[in-house]
Amino acid sequence: MKIKRHNTAIRFTHWVTAMSIFVLLFTGFGQMPVYKRYYVDQLPGLAWSSNFLATLYLHYLAAMALIFISAYYVTYLIVSKRWDIIPRRGDFKESMQIFASMLGLAEEPENDKYLAEQRLAFAVTAFSVMALIVTGILKVYKNLPGMEFSVGTVFWLAQIHNLFTVILLLSVIVHLAAFLIKANRPLVASMFTGYIDREYVIHRHAAWWDKLNKEHREAGLTSPPVHPEAVLIAEQGKSCLDKTGNSS
Amino acid sequence: MTMTRRSFLKRATISGIAAASIMTGAGKVLAGTRSTGNYAILHDLNKCDGCVHQDTPKCVLACRVKNELNFPQPQQPIKNYWPQPKHEDWSGKRHVTDRLTPYNWTYVQHLEVEHQGKKIEVHVPRKCMHCDNPPCSTLCPFGVNDKTAEGPVVINPKGCFGGAKCRDVCPWHIPQRQGGVGLYLEVVPDLAGGGVMYKCDMCHDLIKQGQQPACVNACPRNAIMFGPQYELHEYAQNWARQNQGYVYGDEENGGTANFYISMIPFEVINLAIIDQDLDGTTGRVDMAVNIENPLDEPGNILSGLLMAPVAGVLAAGISTYQIMKGGNDVED
Ligand code: HEM
Ligand code: SF4
Ligand code: SF4
Numbered sequence: 001m002k003i004k005r006h007n008t009a010i011r012f013t014h015w016v017t018a019m020s021i022f023v024l025l026f027t028g029f030g031q032m033p034v035y036k037r038y039y040v041d042q043l044p045g046l047a048w049s050s051n052f053l054a055t056l057y058l059h060y061l062a063a064m065a066l067i068f069i070s071a072y073y074v075t076y077l078i079v080s081k082r083w084d085i086i087p088r089r090g091d092f093k094e095s096m097q098i099f100a101s102m103l104g105l106a107e108e109p110e111n112d113k114y115l116a117e118q119r120l121a122f123a124v125t126a127f128s129v130m131a132l133i134v135t136g137i138l139k140v141y142k143n144l145p146g147m148e149f150s151v152g153t154v155f156w157l158a159q160i161h162n163l164f165t166v167i168l169l170l171s172v173i174v175h176l177a178a179f180l181i182k183a184n185r186p187l188v189a190s191m192f193t194g195y196i197d198r199e200y201v202i203h204r205h206a207a208w209w210d211k212l213n214k215e216h217r218e219a220g221l222t223s224p225p226v227h228p229e230a231v232l233i234a235e236q237g238k239s240c241l242d243k244t245g246n247s248s
Numbered sequence: 249m250t251m252t253r254r255s256f257l258k259r260a261t262i263s264g265i266a267a268a269s270i271m272t273g274a275g276k277v278l279a280g281t282r283s284t285g286n287y288a289i290l291h292d293l294n295k296c297d298g299c300v301h302q303d304t305p306k307c308v309l310a311c312r313v314k315n316e317l318n319f320p321q322p323q324q325p326i327k328n329y330w331p332q333p334k335h336e337d338w339s340g341k342r343h344v345t346d347r348l349t350p351y352n353w354t355y356v357q358h359l360e361v362e363h364q365g366k367k368i369e370v371h372v373p374r375k376c377m378h379c380d381n382p383p384c385s386t387l388c389p390f391g392v393n394d395k396t397a398e399g400p401v402v403i404n405p406k407g408c409f410g411g412a413k414c415r416d417v418c419p420w421h422i423p424q425r426q427g428g429v430g431l432y433l434e435v436v437p438d439l440a441g442g443g444v445m446y447k448c449d450m451c452h453d454l455i456k457q458g459q460q461p462a463c464v465n466a467c468p469r470n471a472i473m474f475g476p477q478y479e480l481h482e483y484a485q486n487w488a489r490q491n492q493g494y495v496y497g498d499e500e501n502g503g504t505a506n507f508y509i510s511m512i513p514f515e516v517i518n519l520a521i522i523d524q525d526l527d528g529t530t531g532r533v534d535m536a537v538n539i540e541n542p543l544d545e546p547g548n549i550l551s552g553l554l555m556a557p558v559a560g561v562l563a564a565g566i567s568t569y570q571i572m573k574g575g576n577d578v579e580d
Contacts (some may be wrong), residue, residue: 009567032389033411034440037332052387052417053542060549064556071560079568140553143386143543151394155407158391 002195003212005113005187009076014191016069021129021172023062028165030055063136070129084113084208087123095120110206121171128168135161286399287455288477288505289464290484291373293512294493295471298358298371304345305356307373310466312345312352314451318405319351320444322428329442335427336443347531348374350426350446354463357533359520363512370510370517373463373472374533375448376401376422377497377504383542384414384423393445399477399505400450407431410443419501419539421530423447450505477505484509502541 006014026049035041036050048054077083094109095117101108114122135157142149142157149157178184183204190196201209299305304312320339328335338344342351354375361370382401385393392407393414403414403423409432414423423445432441451461464474473480484495484507496508510517518535526532 009564012567031387031413033413033416037329037411039331052413056387057549060553064549064552067553067556068560068563071557072564073560075561075564076568079565137553140550144381144550151396154394155391158389162389 001198003198003201004194005190005196005201006194008194009072009080011191011194013069013073013076016065017073020062020065020069021168023058024066024132025165025169025172027055027059027062031059060140063133063140066129067133070133085119085122087119091117091119110210111204111208112211113205113208121174125168125171125175128164128171131164132161132168135164285397286477286505287450287474288378288399288480288507289450289461290473290475290480290507290509292471292473293370293372293508293510293517295469296356296371296373296467297469297471298356298369299468300358300371305371305373306466306468307463307472308345308352308354308356310462311354311375311448314454314462315353318446320405320426320429320446322426322443323433324428326428326443327438329427330438336425337427338424339426339428347529348422348424348447348533349531350424350444353446353448357521357525359517359524361512361516361520363516368512370512370520372508372517372521372535374535375463375506376450377420377501377506378448378450379501379541380503380505381501381541381543383417383419383501386543387417388414396452398450398452398455400452400455402449402452403445403447405430405444405446408444409441410445412442412445414445415530417542419536419541420533422533424531480507496535496537500537500539502543 029035030049031052035046035055041047041050077086095115097107097109098115098117138149138157139161142154179188186196186200201212299307302309319342322337322339324339326335326337338349338351341349345352345355347355354373357372357374359370359372361368378399378401379395382393382395385395385401389411390407390409392404393401394404395401408430410425410427410430412423412425415421415425424447425443425445427443430441430444432443435441451459451463454461460474464472473483481498484498487493487509488495491511493509493511494513496510496514497504497506508514514535514537518537521533521535526534
């Protein structure tokens with residue numbers, strides 16, 4: 001049986017974010033004189049990459065998409081009050097425990113919808129994105145005719161923007177590296193389809209599973225315990241059980 | 249000056265942004281002091297005779313003497329810019345005065361043009377234009393190329409990494425590179441960086457002390473004027489109107505702080521430059537008229553950037569409402 005993990009709004013946010021950040025990183029690096037020197041512009045289809053104005057324009061467009069989706073996501077969080085991914089007190093200790101459990105030194109804690117280290121990684125990523133948006137907008141102002149910042153401002157804007165670019169790049173690499181770990185693989189499919197196996201939730205996200213059960217009872221429903229959203233599917237005639245073809 | 253559509257749009261955008269930035273509290277960092285504290289240079293090509301009887305034009309010589317201590321002192325050997333099989337090194341050619349190099353920040357183009365059936369000699373001292381909105385400075389990835397409050401555009405040789413982006417994005421490709429000097433030597437000189445970029449800085453240090461740039465004082469024919477940008481701009485416009493002459497540098501690249509006035513149209517001068525001066529390498533500089541500033545038309549992008557968060561909030565409002573109603577989540 002399948003449990004809903006990522007709704008449409010989250011999947012939309014995720015893939016617009018991923019694509020815009022990919023373009024921003026590529027064109028952002030293109031603002032430094034590197035693609036010509038290292039022959040990147042000799043690769044098929046990438047001749048434009050050493051044209052500073054082409055990459056600047058693309059950088060602006062992708063920034064627009066990222067600002068759009070950031071505002072979308074912040075509004076979504078506030079309105080839906082789904083704070084599962086926001087870091088909590090004790091996350092640092094808990095994520096240490098998760099690492100220890102990977103080495104067989106401790107028991108894995110009962111995870112909520114996201115692991116403690118996911119929530120921490122999210123905070124780093126979100127803060128970097130915020131810092132990049134703020135410094136980026138100031139950099140756009142600076143490029144306009146008639147705008148002058150002081151030497152110090154221009155220098156520090158560039159340094160901060162570049163620093164958070166590196167931090168964001170590292171956090172994206174860590175994010176992707178997480179899927180080298182087998183236990184995390186099923187989440188990849190979920191970021192496309194929205195659904196994840198119930199067994200996976202019971203084993204990897206016991207705390208979240210308890211929460212879903214509680215919500216389920218409060219909704220006045222009987223077993224099998226599933227997310228209210230999944231129940232709605234059942235009510236609309238599409239049986240939850242059809243999702244995997246067998247009951248658990 | 250008549251207000252063209254472009255300059256109107258430009259002003260409209262600027263005031264829109266100014267308003268927006270005041271509302272967002274960013275107004276404090278914006279220093280819109282373009283017209284007041286800014287200085288400029290004006291070359292009167294009708295007076296300049298190219299110092300043809302001197303070994304070196306006086307303005308070029310004065311520039312070299314004044315900047316002697318600012319010229320690069322590279323460490324040999326200078327490595328290639330891996331993986332490129334080349335590097336830029338002018339240290340063995342310091343004597344060159346007929347082009348821009350890291351050791352020669354102004355040069356004079358000696359031209360023969362045909363105008364109204366007559367052959368005329370024209371001499372054009374060339375150097376950085378100190379643009380109002382210089383792409384070399386705004387697009388410097390390290391933020392070490394500065395449009396100063398006094399008007400000169402100044403590259404900080406201590407922070408420059410020598411990637412030569414400023415030369416690529418400058419419409420005239422003014423800054424010139426010397427390898428084997430600068431910050432990149434401290435990082436990974438085998439893999440990244442290329443030296444330091446050099447160009448005219450309008451004698452920024454002298455200007456700050458209330459003096460004039462070296463070339464201005466050196467000219468025996470008073471062909472180079474120095475003063476507040478708006479005064480020289482007005483002077484050039486009036487002169488052109490009264491004499492049916494031409495101005496260069498007032499509109500080019502969105503406006504500059506280096507004006508030229510001449511009785512000969514600059515289209516004609518530019519053709520002569522292409523024919524008699526350019527040699528296909530950087531350091532020889534054309535004089536194309538009405539060069540557009542690549543950063544001048546941000547209109548659509550800008551409104552896009554301003555609208556993006558609004559659109560995001562609206563879209564999220566709608567989709568979250570649907571999710572909370574329980575509708576959206578189930579359709580898949
Ligand atoms: C293109 C490569 C990418 C892939 C394949 C990918 C894959 C995934 C997957 C499978 C998840 C689900 C993890 C879970 O539910 O526990 C996820 C979550 C997430 N990813 Fe990515 N990702 C990519 C790029 C990015 C980028 C560039 C960012 C932004 C820096 C990003 C930010 C996030 C965030 C914030 C989450 C948590 C989302 C949530 O459920 O609220 N991802 N990603
Ligand atoms: S002429 Fe070129 S180098 Fe000089 S300020 Fe303008 S863009 Fe920069
Ligand atoms: S500007 Fe003056 S100093 Fe320079 S070449 Fe012309 S006459 Fe000589």
